[in-house]
Amino acid sequence: MRIAATTVALAFLVLAGCAERDLWPAQRLDPKTAVNVTIMAEPWVYARSVPMLAANARDYLNVGVVETNRAGVRAYWLGVVSWSTIDRSVFAANGASGGPAKVRLGWPKSSLELSPATGGRSAVGLSKPAFVEPGTQFEESWYALSSEQVVQLGSGAPIAVSLISEAGELTTYEGWEANPAVLVEFLKATGLDRT
Amino acid sequence: MQVGDRRHGINARLGRQSKHTGGVLGTFDGLYLGWRATPAVRLNLMAGSPVESSGDGYVADRQFVSLSANWSGWVEGLEISPFLIDQSYSGVADRRAAGSELRWFVPGRTVVGLIDYDIDYSALNMVMLLGTFDLPGRWTVTGSLDHRKSPFLTTRNALAGQPVASLDDLIALFGEGEVRALAEDRTADVDSVSLGVSRPLGTRFQLTADVAGTRISEMPASGGVAAIPGTGTELSFGAQFIGNSLLRSGDVSILGFRVYDGDAGRTASLSLSSRFPLGGRLRAGPRLRFDHREFKADGSTQWLASPAVRIDWHSERTTIEFEAGGEWMSRELAVDNEKTNRYWFSLAYRVGF
Numbered sequence: 001m002r003i004a005a006t007t008v009a010l011a012f013l014v015l016a017g018c019a020e021r022d023l024w025p026a027q028r029l030d031p032k033t034a035v036n037v038t039i040m041a042e043p044w045v046y047a048r049s050v051p052m053l054a055a056n057a058r059d060y061l062n063v064g065v066v067e068t069n070r071a072g073v074r075a076y077w078l079g080v081v082s083w084s085t086i087d088r089s090v091f092a093a094n095g096a097s098g099g100p101a102k103v104r105l106g107w108p109k110s111s112l113e114l115s116p117a118t119g120g121r122s123a124v125g126l127s128k129p130a131f132v133e134p135g136t137q138f139e140e141s142w143y144a145l146s147s148e149q150v151v152q153l154g155s156g157a158p159i160a161v162s163l164i165s166e167a168g169e170l171t172t173y174e175g176w177e178a179n180p181a182v183l184v185e186f187l188k189a190t191g192l193d194r195t
Numbered sequence: 196m197q198v199g200d201r202r203h204g205i206n207a208r209l210g211r212q213s214k215h216t217g218g219v220l221g222t223f224d225g226l227y228l229g230w231r232a233t234p235a236v237r238l239n240l241m242a243g244s245p246v247e248s249s250g251d252g253y254v255a256d257r258q259f260v261s262l263s264a265n266w267s268g269w270v271e272g273l274e275i276s277p278f279l280i281d282q283s284y285s286g287v288a289d290r291r292a293a294g295s296e297l298r299w300f301v302p303g304r305t306v307v308g309l310i311d312y313d314i315d316y317s318a319l320n321m322v323m324l325l326g327t328f329d330l331p332g333r334w335t336v337t338g339s340l341d342h343r344k345s346p347f348l349t350t351r352n353a354l355a356g357q358p359v360a361s362l363d364d365l366i367a368l369f370g371e372g373e374v375r376a377l378a379e380d381r382t383a384d385v386d387s388v389s390l391g392v393s394r395p396l397g398t399r400f401q402l403t404a405d406v407a408g409t410r411i412s413e414m415p416a417s418g419g420v421a422a423i424p425g426t427g428t429e430l431s432f433g434a435q436f437i438g439n440s441l442l443r444s445g446d447v448s449i450l451g452f453r454v455y456d457g458d459a460g461r462t463a464s465l466s467l468s469s470r471f472p473l474g475g476r477l478r479a480g481p482r483l484r485f486d487h488r489e490f491k492a493d494g495s496t497q498w499l500a501s502p503a504v505r506i507d508w509h510s511e512r513t514t515i516e517f518e519a520g521g522e523w524m525s526r527e528l529a530v531d532n533e534k535t536n537r538y539w540f541s542l543a544y545r546v547g548f
Contacts, residue, residue: 045398047398056393056395056401056437056439056447057439057440057447058398060398083440083444084440084444084445085398085399085439085440085444085445086439086445087444087445087446087447087470087472087478088445089445089472089474089475089476089477089478135442135443136440136444137444176398177397177398
């Protein structure tokens, strides 16, 4: 009886370890840019319903943090990937969107507004997209973060993320699947939890 | 023709138009006049002749006048629209009804209601309540209660199955009182109730399930027209698993299962359908359906398989649709087996204006 209980407890601990390990960020050397990157294990997902266009489909933003290490010089980046499950193929194209002029991360009592990095993902040093599933059509923008801003993100996922156009129009996405633990693990992996 | 005066909150529209408010039942030739009397109250007047089919010309023998109001501001998101309508056919009262619409929209909650009572016939033409509510855990529950006359009770319904085409001729045959009784006999009561739930699963999937019940009353024999039996209560249960953007951005795939159970028999249906953007404004939609039917009348069973594909192209106003498919059916009777194969295709061109 005692052996069975111990076995179950060990199995539980192993499984719990696996679950924790799933949130550990991916760390690798980018083969094309030779930059060491640490990528948040899974993005925070924000969603925006467009009931006039679709009942069951939505526009999404995947938001995640990346650390780059170029010969010991560390930098932090916020990736914001815009994608959708709404079929807009029957509507006239509105022309190239050009990406947002700014992104605003919102918490109940504060917000953080960032301007996109010139050069996008190339400026980060990633040769492949991050925070997006293969085969998905998407648009991405990247924002430089200070280590203090990354630590601020670690205190809790934003409740909403807004893309701000050149004309100042806000398109706001509400939290859909935003697990704060993934950034806690990211902070541990990058050592920012000790700052 | 449409004119408006924003300063005084007045707008008017003259000509063929379509309305499903104020007790009006669709397309009519006539006048709509609206006046925003206060920020919370809009008054509407509609008058004209109902149009049976959009290809018909102006017909003056049926005329109506409708008065209605849209009243909002009492409760946030609530609009109540009471109405009165008087419709005549060849000088005989066709439909005289009072009622109200109700719409309540707030984030996470929607309620739409309608009551339509015919004063002349002392009959409830329609009462309907539809609600959608967001629940914790991203569940959404939708329910509806619906009682209605089908078709809507009008004196004109008396013409159904009769050898004459005008109400004047029918009144000459039966007299007005009898014609009004015939109109009631040609009008069924339809009751339906439904309850459904849905929940997104992750970012790309959605699960929905619903139960529904429908009952259609019998229509008795009268005026030389045979009786039409009622349906009894037909129940259906269905569930759908919906996937979005699985193979291409914007695609939709639906796996559905539904069971119908009624007086005639029981049908279980399994279906898989998809719609894929092919590029530009071209979309393709393959679908496959399997049905198993049990007929209560003779105890026979039937299998049906039906694959089909639909390809459509849309522009702002134009749609071109091509559909082709087949249906293989096998019915096991007591003494024999019956097999039927059907194939079809259609090509349609639609212009909206």
